[in-house]
Amino acid sequence: MTTITASERQELISSSLKARDLSYSPYSKFRVGAAILTKDKQIILGANVENASYGATICAERTAFVKAITEGHKQGTFLAVSISGDIDNHCSPCGICRQFMREFCSLDMPIYLPYSSWTKEKDIERTTVINTTLGTLLPMSFGPEDLDRERKS
Numbered sequence: 001m002t003t004i005t006a007s008e009r010q011e012l013i014s015s016s017l018k019a020r021d022l023s024y025s026p027y028s029k030f031r032v033g034a035a036i037l038t039k040d041k042q043i044i045l046g047a048n049v050e051n052a053s054y055g056a057t058i059c060a061e062r063t064a065f066v067k068a069i070t071e072g073h074k075q076g077t078f079l080a081v082s083i084s085g086d087i088d089n090h091c092s093p094c095g096i097c098r099q100f101m102r103e104f105c106s107l108d109m110p111i112y113l114p115y116s117s118w119t120k121e122k123d124i125e126r127t128t129v130i131n132t133t134l135g136t137l138l139p140m141s142f143g144p145e146d147l148d149r150e151r152k153s
């Protein structure tokens with residue numbers, strides 16, 4: 001696992017909070033921003049994009065990963081993800097997004113869940129961000145390597 005510096009982590013969290021401004025959420029009015037840090041130190045943003053046909057809505061996390069993959073980033077090149085909402089609490093990824101990230105990320109990949117009140121100054125108190133991992137959020141998961149397992153007929 002590549003080490004992420006404190007300033008990279010703060011930049012990533014700050015980017016996910018800014019990414020909320022890209023949200024198209026006229027129906028729920030629940031903005032979500034996501035930011036992915038890549039191995040080559042790029043930050044890729046995503047936001048939730050809703051649709052009048054509600055089922056066509058896509059979450060911020062999947063928007064960011066679809067962008068990353070279609071911009072040429074590969075499975076295993078993602079160092080960390082931050083996900084932000086407007087609530088003064090953490091905004092945890094939905095089940096579909098956890099599984100979507102499972103396709104491209106290691107289980108020990110850090111996921112940061114800042115409160116909307118997060119600032120660099122408050123980060124020092126460690127009370128306005130949850131630091132977790134994909135493996136914690138998606139235990140006993142099914143991933144690409146499971147399809148390589150031998151089948152018994």
Ligand SMILES: [Zn+2]
Pocket residue numbers: 059060061062093094095096097098
């Ligand atoms: Zn989701």
